[in-house]
Amino acid sequence: MPVGLIALALGGFGIGLTEFVIMGLLPEVSADFAVSEATAGWLISGYALAVVVGALLLTLAMARMDRKNALALLLSVFVVGNVLSAIAPDYWTMMSGRIIAALAHGAFFGIGSVVAAGMVDRTRKAAAIAIMFTGLTAANVLGVPFGTMLGQTAGWRSTFWAISVIGVLALIGILTFVPRTAGADDTPSAGIRSELRAFKSGQVWLSIAVTVLGYGGMFGAFTYIAFTLTEVSHFSASTVPWLLILFGVGLFVGNALGGKAADRNVDRTLLVILAVLVVVLVAFALTAGNQPLTIVFLVLMGGFGFATVPGLQMRVMNYAKNAPTLASGANIGAFNVGNALGAWLGGVTITAGWGYTSPIWAGSAITFLGLIVMVIAATNARRAARISAQTPRHAAPQVVEEYSR
The missing domain is CATH 1.20.1250.20 (MFS general substrate transporter like domains)
Structure with a gap:
């Protein structure tokens, strides 16, 4: 290394x-x-x-x-x-x-x-x-x-x-x-014009949207997790820091494994991780009153939530082609937009009186939207690759670009 x-x-x-x-x-x-x-x-x-x-x-x-x-x-x-x-x-x-x-x-x-x-x-x-x-x-x-x-x-x-x-x-x-x-x-x-041209790619925008929604769902659930752990799972307040360390261990492992998986196939990795993350969030919301299951799903939420990060970053860079720097930076900004979106929506659900598991439900809904966008992006990418393989070489770039938008 x-x-x-x-x-x-x-x-x-x-x-x-x-x-x-x-x-x-x-x-x-x-x-x-x-x-x-x-x-x-x-x-x-x-x-x-x-x-x-x-x-x-x-x-x-x-x-x-x-x-x-x-x-x-x-x-x-x-x-x-x-x-x-x-x-x-x-x-x-x-x-x-x-x-x-x-x-x-x-x-x-x-x-x-x-x-x-x-x-x-x-x-x-x-x-x-x-x-x-x-x-x-x-x-x-x-x-x-x-x-x-x-x-x-x-x-x-x-x-x-x-x-x-x-x-x-x-x-x-x-x-x-x-x-x-x-x-x-x-x-x-690249120069400024070249970097800005990367945003003409529809796949770059789809990738950024997946970042906002997929990561934002996990962070929205995490923002109010202390309330969930104390008020729903009935852990003592002194236990919360140790539980958050377990959540962090999940982040660490998910990040490493997600990076290795994305190197094999970015789109397939993101589709699988986002689908599993939706299931994990729903299961967490349903079983938050059970302390052992809460610990399990807390770790899994961190693991699958952060396993998306290397793949999301790599996908944006891939579709930005020879001008990846600005698109890569924009995707980092998208993570923070997702943080803000998830935290805001989770707060709205609590204010509405839906309880301290409602941010987790909201997070699962946001992540599901991210999964739908990822399905659209992956489908378009496969269609473009298929057309590129069937089209004469001199015409392929224009055709692929049309289907990548």
Whole structure:
């Protein structure tokens, strides 16, 4: 395994930690800045919105930049944002630091996916992307609990100093171990017009839609999982962190296995995983009152939910052809749009009085919609491939393009 992939994973670990650890530190942050917890919660929402903006604008701005230099610059921005958060004298300075760090998030994973895929042979590209995203899963499994513990014992600012150090180490690793030629032969950096032309592909848009719906369904169920575990499954509040670690283990395993499966057949992998995820969510909602089954389905929800990530990222890059960078970044933004959609719809169902299993039901419905879109995308792709095989070579590109829209 190329050492450069470890450097990319370390960067992903720091970025994932920045995104999620704030959830466990909101009481300390709100008390320090004398704001309500709801106001402090905007530090989470503001970050998520900035990820979407950065995934598009920064990736587009770096379209002609050497990808290794782009990753180094993005990690530098990320470190600056976290240092600003660590020294913030007031709430709005903290918000500024969060936004600056978030702007690097989507572009880092978008460009990093292209670089990771370019560091291995063609049969291991999705697995390489999965290794980079392992940093994100590790942030959930280990980083968030320990980052929260550090913030509670040494002050919340210490956590952001620690994240800044992680960012510097990842920056050094990328400068040292990531080849400058990674991905350059297969997917050279394109200009702005070339990157934008990738969005003429209907398959790119279908893939992004699957990302929003498929991943958003899982995240919508997860957002309110603490209420489900305590109010429906009747676990004690002190047990919830340990259950979330089990959920994180599911993320970790699903990410690795999903990447390996996607390298064999992306569309088939996504169809199977999304179908199983719908079944898992429905079964979870039906059996949430049973503690042993809750544990089983919690782990399976994390495993199958995150098993989609390497395949979804790889699919967008495949159909973006020679200009995958912006499409890859846009797909990272789509994950965050899915997060927001799932969390919003889950909140609507709770507010409507449908109980604490309703976000899981809502998540299963959203994921089912994602499965339908994936069926349409896979069917169109097979039709295009079949026509390409039957059409004279000089006419094939035009015909395939017509059926890919």
